Amino acid sequence: MNLYVLLKMVPDTVEELNVAADGKSLDAEFLRFKLSDPDEYALEQALLLKEQHGGSVTVVALDAPEVDDVLFTALAKGADRAVKIPIAQAGLGTVAAARVLADFLGSAPFAPDTLVLPGSQAIDDLEGELAPFLAAALKLPYVGVVCGVTPANGRVTVIKEFAGGLRAEFDVTLPAVLGIQSAEKPPRYVPVAKVRAVMKSAQIETVDLPPPARPGQLEIERTYKPEAAGRAEMLEGSPDEVADKLVDVLAKISVI
Amino acid sequence: MANATQSPLPNSTWKPRIVAFFCNWCTYTAADLAGVSRMKHFSNVRIIRLMCSGRVDPQFVLEALAKGADAVLIGGCHPNDCHYVEGNYKCLRRYQMLKRMIADMGIEPERLRLEWISAAEGEKLKRVVNEMVETITKLGPLGLPQKFEQWDREMEEFANHVAARDAAAGGGCAEHGTNTQPLETAHA
């Protein structure tokens, strides 16, 4: 199979997110970036498909801090090609990003067994816009919130998750775009030694594309932290006392 | 048979030449034990057997160096273990004296080594030999015979120079010319 995984960098929330002085953007001083979680699964899904059905995996990313480490790690895990598009992801916006990626993917005719696997959503794209926009731009079928992919006879059966734990199977013709929510297995571990070896031996390809004409589709007016509601009550005292008070509270609200 | 000529400079073919004086009872036997135990070591050490390390005449050491050895190793019984009661102590004293002497001659102290190696210490023998070969390989050749020749040449040139100067000064001085003679033969 011809598998494309689209990797997106998102802010690492291990560090506290602070609003910058402009009141709109994030304070970059301690901001670190990591690979978006659903994208990790998308990569794992692609690697599993490759292991089971053959083919090649290409990982594609826009430029962002720490993105090279992520691309090398993907290669160490088993991706065959890593492509970086030197257009900054920051400030680009989901729709414009989808357009750039579509330019890259659509620059040549698709092989019939192509699957494009973006993450179904990201912490800064909870709407999950990227994947459908991309599918629309490429004029390919699309299924989102996918948690299982099984190819057979030039088509794929995908499992989509619905609210309440319901699942549905879809039969999709190829090529297609699948927004991946999770893979059949958790993302694999790759030893650091292997990543370091790959960094010495492998290359990241750079594909120059014209920047999109209209970068952002949304204007941010204000970014802020939610204010504390102040409704929490701190129970104090020895563990036994706290336990007693807690029982009272729970009883009062008829939980127990 | 190789017809290698001795080069005064270290090169890829140069290997240190080490003469070893081992006492019959301990260290020579240790070398036998190393053999029986097939403990492989460098082949550059040539062993001369004496009955006791006390028999090692300081002149043996100097002779070996003068004849082209790059280093000398002396092996005797451990203190208190000498087959002849205390020959090894006598050896130790001579060794200390030799150490000072060779230092005065500009020879690195590592080129003379004394080790107590008992008949049971085949392993130690192997270690000492290998260490010594490695140390001397790093130090490079001593080349005392070549140095002697060079010194003799320098003395001769000096004598000639003096003779020429005296001749130029007129009159000359017979004494200078003859005085070089003992110096030239001093190392013979």
Place this chain on the structure above:
Amino acid sequence: MVALLEPAVVDKATTLETLLETPAGKRMMTCIQCGTCAGTCPYGEHMEFAPRLVINMLRGGFIDEVIKSDSLLRCVACYACLAKCPRGIRLTDVLLPLVKEQVLVTRTEIPAEFQKSLENMHRYGNPMGESPRKRAAWTATAGTKIPILAEVKRTVDVLWFVECYPSFYARGQDNCRAVAKLFQALGVDFAILGNEEKCAGECGQVTWESGLFESLAEDNMKLFKKYQFRRIVTADAHAYNAFHFRYPMFGLTQPAEHTTQFFARHLDQLKPRLTRPVNRTVTYHDPCCLGRATGSYDEGRALLQAIPGVKLVEMVHNRVNSICCGGGGGGMWLDTYYKQKGMERLSERRVREAVATGADVLAVSCPYEISRFEDALKTVPHDKPMVVRDVVELLAESLA
């Protein structure tokens, strides 16, 4: 009696393929298959390939089968096999880590908790995935000013390497406060690395991941080269182990000491200050990285005996025969996995022995043990109350 490990004898370039050609590998060729390693291994009975068999599979060219099995996920790097091996074969620090690393490279699935810890160590320099910027946050509670090397700008005598658990884990910070108090009492000229410090990486190297260890060691070595100090002192037995044996391979020249060793060395100065009696019966658990790995059995005990009122009692398994807390070699993050596989937690096995001594206090000298034994005490039934305390905490308690 134990074949003590000498520092820096393991060549970091050695692989499983080249191992048998090395001096350590030649020693493996002398294995007499006596089974002492398997017999003493705390999880030996749960291994398809116990250490003895690993050696024979390697010699016979069947090591791939070992790598495919999950046997070595069950090795807690406790040095028991190595310490008792009649051939002095370097299992814990040479053979088993090499095999384990291949297990890691080959297996696509490893226990999630463990994988997360390794990824965290790599990304954040600590296994908990805490913000590296909060590494020195504990110093605010130290009760005294903790100097930071980047700020003091001069040569200090002691670089105090705090390490992850004492930095981030609440009970570990008690250890830090105790060390700070003792350093102050002794007038030690010390400083810490602060937020720059990263995990020493011992569990990475000894257990799984040479690459992870190397990246952490290289980062820490950059700091060690940047600052001037005469020695490293650390309360983490694992970090001590790494500094003692492995960091010299990366260029560390200063000596490393564990806090128990450091304070035992200064016991003459410390003892007159230990005036507040601690009237409790104490049993001492030998950490593997300090005991079997370096032969340091006496320091912890000497410190405890210097505390007025302390009565020291021994568990059935002590010193070279001590039982591991189960936290080494990645075991710290494999408890769930072990439980799934029906394996008893070693911390519980150990705590049962501690309870049997009738002691009030289980004294430890490795930060892993605090959390492991406190957890185990919650599940192991015992009539008499027992608390877990680091030796330095007890010392600080006795300090007037």
Place this chain on the structure above:
Amino acid sequence: MKPIVPKKNEPVRIGFYICHCGTNIASVVDVEAVAKYAATLPNVAVSRTYKYMCSDPGQELIQQDIQESRLNRIVVAACSPLLHEHTFRKATEAGGLNPFYFQMVNIREHDSWVHTDRTEATRKAMALARAAIQRVPHHKPLEVKKVGINPNVLIVGGGIGGIHAALTLANAGKMVYLVEKEATIGGHMAKFDKTFPTLDCAMCVLSPKMAAIGSHPNIHLWTYSEVAKVDGYVGNFKVTVRRKPRYILEDLCTGCQECVNACVYKDAKFADEFNLGLGKRKPIFLPFPQAIPPVTMIDPEVCLNFKRGKNPDGSHTVSDKCKKTCVEACGDRKAIDFKQTQEIKEITVGTIIVATGFQIFDARRIPYYGYGVYPNVYNALEVERLINASGPTEGEVILRNGQVPKKVAIVHCVGSRDENTNRWCSRVCCLYSLKLAHLIKEHTHAEVYNFYIDMRTPGKGMEEFYNRIAEEGMHLIRGRVADVYPDPNDGATGRLVVQAEDTLTNKILKIPVDMVVLATGLEPHPEAESLRRMFNLSCSSEGWFLERHPKLAPVNTFTDGIFLAGCCQGPKDIPDTVAQAGAAAAEAFALIDKGHVEQEPNTAYILDDCCGCKSCIPLCPYTAISFAEDTKKAIINETLCKGCGTCVASCPSGSIVQNLFEDVEIYSEIDGVLAEGLF
């Protein structure tokens, strides 16, 4: 054959022979090339290679060449001179030359066995050959010196080895001094119950021999005695023996033990050494019922008639505080002497047999076996005493709490085959463990588990013994015990768990047992080091006394006239000890029977140009050099000179010459080994 005496100024004609030693030498050294090279050196008339120079045809080759090619010097390049110098000297002599016209080159131990590069090894052989070829023209004809031999023999150690050697020599009419450190002879064997593989009773075999020692007219038996000093050399050793006070006059004591019964201590309450502390004795006691000599002794540390503690000189002070009921009981025999002091004996002997035995490994050195911590962990020797009918429990195998064990584990290889303790296999433990397994089962019907690494049963009848024991239904488990600890499920009964991997089934076993028996290995005596110094012996790195040659001279030492017997040379069983003791006795006897010893003529002498500076005189450790007032020159007493050469090296005027090691000979060697192009 008429001796060939080289005429003065006759040209030197050297025969050079290089030995292939099968492939030992020839596979590494190009012997043909060495022979060709030697042929080009001055004075070499014949240069040959031969497969085995030490064989008869090899030696005959030398003899033939001497006659046919008029050779007058012989050089053989082969193994170490310590091995075959003697052989080739004899061959040289048989060819009609003085044997000292021979020189040997060591190209096996010092060359082919320690080097791998053929070119380098060949060059080294050439250089060493050249050294000998340059040296040998300077050799002089020398005479071997003969010195008379004292026929008396000293045997150190009264175990089965010493006993057997002593009886062999005494029966042959030689006077034997048998010195034993303990108060009785018998050694370890006297403590055993039965012996493998025949399971016959140890004391039934040993006690007649012990009694024979006690009564033999040719044997001076000195027990509770130690050799303090040894001087002299083969044929004429001067030995000082210290006899420690046992406070009983041996000649007067009849061994009636009335003193023991009469002792003010009604009950025996002190740990009994012979039973390894498992039994008790009184302050006055007989070491054990069959002790030889059958003489009691007093332990001054606990006897009430002595002050506690030793004086700085090791003696004890009499307090005279006891009622001395023992003296009363002894009556007219008057054998008790509280004032006895140590006695120093000086003897002269011609030969010495060292049979000082071994000690058992101290199992506390392996802490995880719990010896000394858990009362139910025993060492094997203790169990021998428990099984023995004359032991502390009169042959009942019972635990310290009096119970009979139902399950017993025997742990093999305790302190043996272990880098952390002793590396060697102690050879007897597998077999004695099988024996103990049988005896324990016989006495207690217990389940017996033998944990072994490898079952080693070499020797006549031993494998059959193993099969027999296996048939009896022992549990034989291949796996070294890794841990012994109290059974956590068993309260305080003292039951232990033995943990090991059964390496044949890959199972970890945790077997609860009532008794653990540690098959402790054998190790050199702690005094071996001081004995070694005293007798000028060598030790292997393990500490066992080193025999001169492991195959060809297994009871000889590097010191002429001193022989080894038994476990002081290495672990061995009783049959091997006795065989070796017999061999040592035969070697001693052969020397005595010859009547003289030959000494290397490597002594030193002083030339006429001695300037009389006297600097050599204090250097000689044998006071062989004196100053002749009339000639004002030093003189060396040839009979006192041992040939070390220390004086030679120190003579400022070069006036001392050492035979066989003359300066000119050494200088020739130095020149030879440094030959150009041979490095």
